Amino acid sequence: MATRGGKLFHRIKINPPQFFALGFLLLIALGTILLMLPIATADRHHLSFIDALFEATSAVCVTGLVVVDTQTTFTLFGQIVLLCLIQVGGLGFMTLTVFIALLLRRNISFEERHLVKESLNQDSYQGIVTMVRFVLLFTIICEVIGTIILGIHWGDEFGYPKSFYYGLFHSISAFNNAGFDIMGDFSSMTAYVDDPIVNLTLTSLLLLGGIGFIVVADIFQKRKTRKRLTLHTKVVLWMSAVLVVSGTLLIFLLEYGNPATIGNLSWNDKLLASYFHGVVPRTAGFNSLNTADLTLGSQLVTMALMFIGGGTGGTAGGIKVTTFAILLFAVWALIKGKQEVNIRNRRIPGDLVFRAFSITTYSVLLVSLFVFLLAITEKGAALNYIAFEVLSAFGTVGMSLGLTPDLSESGKILLSILMFMGRVGPITIAFALAFRIRKTAVRNPEERIIIG
């Protein structure tokens, strides 16, 4: 199968990342058409092509930025179309990540093959089937549990069986890190700021979906065999914990005296809301506080978390926690004057450090470019509003200071492009670098220049 798949790619002259991007584009096109159907929108209120394209892109890329309110604009049909796009987009991303890795395993380095193999304990056709089954099973279990908890909890408020539909929608949205909600009037979870069940269920789902199934597979595996976890798993778990704790703490401290957000809440609710807002930027896109009311400091913390994102091979976006971890340890090595990057008594290979730097540089340039372009198309919009929406789109987060629904047509098109690039970009680069053709043609002579 691996060989057959490899041959197929070879024959149609398309490389796996391109194949992957193409699949997403087709899904977005299908979604756009479906969302433009009159039965998709309430009161037969036809959606414009650009709005439908934006919504479909946002759903497929599990971003969650919306130009219209989901609950009031879409019919049940429209909402289910969105839900399907989210589920296929999220699952597709998760499975394709390793599908590609397995397909091309002959070209990847021994260490990487070993890592994928160790995580999945398979490296054949059987491996792909096992992996897809594992991802599907894990997804379904998480989403079903979420649906049941939320469905029962919301029973009084929405009545049965409607409460289960609400539970299903928000569970799928949370697990896939999509951040779409059907609470109406762009309100997201603001009505549940002090509701621990809603807060904890949603954050658990989005963390499980966003951590990356490579980590989940490794943990399940090692629980049986009692072998040590891979460095990858340890880094993701540690880094995620550090980010959740520091995000929560920073939001708590920065909003403590802000009456528009948590200032007037009880101590417990202050903590709950801070925790929620420390977690959602990576990269779920719900909000229980009015994001635009956050202090500029909290908005910047949120932007940083959105840029970093979640784990590789999950539903999260951003440059990924592992990339960020390598950056941090590389800068630390720099400060200490060390030549090599070490994490927890393990040396990180130089090419991996190079890749982490490349992905980050590409991402910073991309984000900067789009901030600049939106500063031109959205006259009068403040920089924090523009930067926030751009980082939200890039990190496929979906949080908003409220600018997105008011965007110009060009602005909507720009953000659609960025949502797509934010979703497929980093993984494409990572793969391009990993599977880079080793053969060297005639090399140029070397010459140094002076920098810094």
Add this chain to the structure above:
Amino acid sequence: MATRGGKLFHRIKINPPQFFALGFLLLIALGTILLMLPIATADRHHLSFIDALFEATSAVCVTGLVVVDTQTTFTLFGQIVLLCLIQVGGLGFMTLTVFIALLLRRNISFEERHLVKESLNQDSYQGIVTMVRFVLLFTIICEVIGTIILGIHWGDEFGYPKSFYYGLFHSISAFNNAGFDIMGDFSSMTAYVDDPIVNLTLTSLLLLGGIGFIVVADIFQKRKTRKRLTLHTKVVLWMSAVLVVSGTLLIFLLEYGNPATIGNLSWNDKLLASYFHGVVPRTAGFNSLNTADLTLGSQLVTMALMFIGGGTGGTAGGIKVTTFAILLFAVWALIKGKQEVNIRNRRIPGDLVFRAFSITTYSVLLVSLFVFLLAITEKGAALNYIAFEVLSAFGTVGMSLGLTPDLSESGKILLSILMFMGRVGPITIAFALAFRIRKTAVRNPEERIIIG
């Protein structure tokens, strides 16, 4: 001498970058004391410690951000103190850069030694003397020519010999990329927006000072011997030209219809003002338009140019054009799926690419941290105002949207620290990496993680 110098550093247990930073700190301390003297300020208006520290740091680091207006606050004595700090700071930075390189030439790689040697045509004690003489001579010639041109030009306006003092002050300020002015009321060059002589003299001076004397030395050298210029020189010249042209063009396009800036000027003056504002962010800090009136797009272009800065070993700040060039070519190689970074048929060594990434990452993290800190200390300030001043301080530029004089005490201290770090940081890192001790202790076993 090289050996003696090396032994000296070894004996006092301080490495050259630390020695360099210490010298700057002592100079700042001296400047702070002098500026706090009653005779330094007009009407015996005593400067507070924090304001004096800020001004001294800004002068020594040739930044040009000011918390008080230079002309109305300082006496002639105070202004001359500032001028001396600027000249010593600028010259010191230029000479120390290669002084360190020559001192440690035994530890630097063969290629780098060759590059420094080729640029200076010397690699001994004689080399240091030649180099310092060359830098001094070049500085004096440029500043004298600038003083004469501006002194004559401003004769009618200020009267002789005062006009020559004005010429001297602004020539020194321009050549050293300091951006201090004595035009009063924070007005900088706004009165001369349509004056080609002032505009072209100042931009020529700041470009000559900012391009880095390594390039100047190389050009002087090669003009005699008719050999090909080093790749370093070519990259600096090309990249500078690209940045000047694209900066000018972008400002022109973005401000064309803005009546608060160039909207009501003639076509020629529009171009002149755009050229001035395309050049000054790298990193002179003058302005002929009211910076706060620029469109957000132009402000962002300015911020990007401030971050990039000028040439290594000159008076400019920022990550430097060579660093930026390597980044661009590295991302380009990435997109093309190439394994190596090539510029103009020359291969850039991997460790140099790694250094460029490191400097940039460190800089982005530093800038982000300070934007965040100022967002906390400066309540109510808009993000573009904060980001602009932070990038201006980091890049030792000195342009301002007007926030600096209104900063809180903590804000002033933060920006002082950042001006210092922006000046000594990138070069310290570059040297630390270049002279990194090669010996490897017990190495950790290698392990890969998955990123992107």
